[in-house]
Amino acid sequence: MYVYLYDNFLRKGKYEALVKSMENRLTDFGIAGKIIRLQNLTNAQEIVEDEVRKGAETVVIVGDDTTFGHVLSRAASAETVFGFLPVGPDNAIAEILGIPSGEEACEVLSRRRKIKLDVGWVNNRYFVSRLTVEPAEISVVYDEKFKVFSEPGKKLELVVCNLMPYVENEKREKIIIHPQDGKLEAFLRPVARKSLFKTVYEEASVFPFEEMVVSGNRAFTVEADGKKSKETKIKIKLAKKKVEMVVGKDRQF
Amino acid sequence: MFQRPSPNIALGANENNIITHADEVETVVGPSVHVEGDFSSEGNIIVKGTVSGNVKTSRVLTVEEGAKIFANVRANDAIISGEVKGDVKVGEKLELTDSARIAGDIDCKVLVVEAGALIHGKITMKGIEAVEKSEKQRDIKRGLGFGGKGRLSLEETDLGGAVVE
Numbered sequence: 043m044y045v046y047l048y049d050n051f052l053r054k055g056k057y058e059a060l061v062k063s064m065e066n067r068l069t070d071f072g073i074a075g076k077i078i079r080l081q082n083l084t085n086a087q088e089i090v091e092d093e094v095r096k097g098a099e100t101v102v103i104v105g106d107d108t109t110f111g112h113v114l115s116r117a118a119s120a121e122t123v124f125g126f127l128p129v130g131p132d133n134a135i136a137e138i139l140g141i142p143s144g145e146e147a148c149e150v151l152s153r154r155r156k157i158k159l160d161v162g163w164v165n166n167r168y169f170v171s172r173l174t175v176e177p178a179e180i181s182v183v184y185d186e187k188f189k190v191f192s193e194p195g196k197k198l199e200l201v202v203c204n205l206m207p208y209v210e211n212e213k214r215e216k217i218i219i220h221p222q223d224g225k226l227e228a229f230l231r232p233v234a235r236k237s238l239f240k241t242v243y244e245e246a247s248v249f250p251f252e253e254m255v256v257s258g259n260r261a262f263t264v265e266a267d268g269k270k271s272k273e274t275k276i277k278i279k280l281a282k283k284k285v286e287m288v289v290g291k292d293r294q295f
Numbered sequence: 296m297f298q299r300p301s302p303n304i305a306l307g308a309n310e311n312n313i314i315t316h317a318d319e320v321e322t323v324v325g326p327s328v329h330v331e332g333d334f335s336s337e338g339n340i341i342v343k344g345t346v347s348g349n350v351k352t353s354r355v356l357t358v359e360e361g362a363k364i365f366a367n368v369r370a371n372d373a374i375i376s377g378e379v380k381g382d383v384k385v386g387e388k389l390e391l392t393d394s395a396r397i398a399g400d401i402d403c404k405v406l407v408v409e410a411g412a413l414i415h416g417k418i419t420m421k422g423i424e425a426v427e428k429s430e431k432q433r434d435i436k437r438g439l440g441f442g443g444k445g446r447l448s449l450e451e452t453d454l455g456g457a458v459v460e
Contacts, residue, residue, distance in 0.1 A: 188332030188348060196327065232327050245343065247325035250336070 044068075044075030045098040046127075047089070047113055049105030050082060057129055060144060061104075064127060067145050071152040075102075080109070087116035094122045100288070101125070102151065106132040107206070111171045111267030118161050118168040118285050125151045125288040135171055135205050140290030150290040158283035162204050162226055162266075165276050169266040170285065172206035173278065175199065177233045177241070178262035183255045184228075190247065192232045199243065200256060201229045202278055225250040226280050252280045322352075326361065340370075342377065349381075360394045367399070382416075 052061055068074045076098075078089060090101050090113070102125035103113045110126060128136035128143045141147050162169045177197040182190045192198045201208055208229050227250050231243040256262075257275040264273050321339040324330055328344040335351040342350070342362045349366045350356065356370035362377035369384045376392040383389065385403040393411030400416040408414070 188330050188334045190324075190328055190330050192329070193327055230325065230328060232325070244327050245325045246323070247328045247344070248321065248323040250322060250338065 043098050044073050044100045044102060044125075045093045046075055046077045046102045046104055047086070047109075048077055048079045049109040049129075050080055051106075052104065052129060053079075060129060063145055064104075064129075064148055067148040068151075071148060073100075073148075073152055075100075080105075080113070085116065086113040087120075090117035090120045090122065094120050098122060100154075102127055104129060106130040107135050107171060108132065108268050110135050111169070112269075114161070114170040114285060115168050115267045115269070118170065118281070123154075123156060123286045123288060127151065138205055138294045139287065140293030142290065142292075151288055154288055155291065156286055157289055159285045159287050160204065160224065160226070161281045161284045162202060163279040163281045164264070164266055165271075165273065167266070168281065168284070169202075170205055171267050172204065172208075173200075173202040173264065173266040175201075175256060175276075176263040176265070177236075178258050179260065180256050180258040180262055182228070182230065183257075184249055184251045185253050190230060190249070197233045199231045199233065201231075202254075203227050203229065223250075224280070224282060225252060226278065227251075228254060254278050324362070358395075360392075373403075 048061075051057070065074065076093070078093075080086065080089075090098075093101060100123045101113075101117070101120070103110050104127045106128065114124065126136060126139065126141055127147045128141055133143055136143060136147070141150050159170070162173060164173060175198075177199045179192075179195075180198050180200065182198075182200065184190065204226055208227070227248060230247040230249070231245075234242045234244045236242070255275065255277050259274075261272040261274050264271050264276055321341055322336040323341045324334075324344045324346060326343045330344070330346040330348065332348045333351070334340075334346055334348055337353055339355045339357070340350065340352045341357045341359065342364060343359045345363045345365075347365045349368070350364055351369045352371070354371055356368065356373040356375075358364060358368075358373070358375045358377040358379065360376040364377070364379045364381065367381040367384070368379055371386045372388050373383065373385045374390045374392070375383070375395045375397065377394070378396040378398075380398045382399040383397060383401045383403070385401075387403070388405040388407065389401065389403040390407040391397065391409060391412040391414070393409045395409075395412040397412075397414045397416060401414065401418045402421075404421045406418065406420060
């Protein structure tokens with residue numbers, strides 16, 4: 043049984059025709075199922091677990107990168123196969139997973155090419171795409187072995203990538219991370235200078251890791267899969283092969 | 296709840312972006328970053344900053360100009376243009392460029408030193424050990440191991456005049 047989780051933005055008129063044609067295509071493939079519309083305050087974990095209890099074998103996320111992160115950050119531990127139908131402009135993750143947008147995604151879903159993906163774990167929740175610590179005076183201890191810090195008074199930005207590519211602003215260099223390599227990748231950039239309009243960073247340091255502790259004397263802002271919080275210490279771990287996902291043959295890893 | 300990903304990092308909508316795939320992702324210690332503690336990796340390591348602790352990799356270690364390592368270094372191959380205060384043990388090839396400064400013993404198989412590189416320490420190369428070993432084995436085979444004569448003359452050996460008692 044298939045269950046489809048629709049993001050709230052799909053109610054907009056401009057997506058109506060596309061969603062309708064995708065639904066028709068799913069019916070053609072014989073994989074149409076129950077549709078649940080996500081609201082802003084919906085607890086994705088409860089919904090997914092409830093549907094799995096009722097017999098859902100595949101939970102399909104319909105929306106963009108934000109929808110994907112919102113659902114999987116809570117529901118990654120559910121014992122089910124996840125699918126993804128990308129709709130809208132912000133769909134970098136779908137591209138990495140080899141899922142085309144629009145109707146063609148239905149065909150990928152029907153083929154059920156499944157792989158298990160690594161996900162990140164931070165302070166009791168999962169993150170699938172990316173975690174960012176906004177520039178702050180932090181120090182990072184990797185795998186309980188070595189400590190990384192910047193010169194005194196210099197702020198560091200930390201980006202931990204899993205599915206989402208890492209992009210260096212100035213060079214526009216994009217690094218695609220392999221989500222099954224048994225490691226998370228951390229990119230640390232000291233802030234060189236900050237003006238009203240622009241923050242200039244120094245060259246990034248890159249550390250593949252399985253576990254890291256980030257701490258600071260003052261609270262710093264953490265953003266994981268689009269959700270922000272203030273922390274003074276966070277522990278980031280790798281959850282190996284946690285999510286079983288339907289992917290396309292053109293995936294980038 | 297539905298927020299955009301980090302405002303600091305723009306996603307590449309530009310088609311001209313350079314895309315690097317995960318296999319090429321290496322460990323990089325940036326220029327103004329300090330690392331304290333034993334630092335090891337299964338992939339390539341590039342050091343551009345300061346490392347106070349042992350550095351170990353089973354692949355290539357690159358220490359760029361201006362970088363500093365204050366401890367022992369172990370790698371399969373290494374290219375050093377920076378400063379190392381500690382022993383350097385390389386399984387295969389060690390390349391020292393003109394800006395390299397090594398204060399410690401070097402152990403490697405192949406050594407390439409560019410004019411201007413500074414070394415203060417003992418250099419041991421694996422090749423010599425292997426030649427000595429094979430020469431000794433040949434001595435034993437010809438002299439003591441098989442013939443048991445006890446003394447070999449120069450004509451009986453090809454060891455360049457060595458006499459085995």
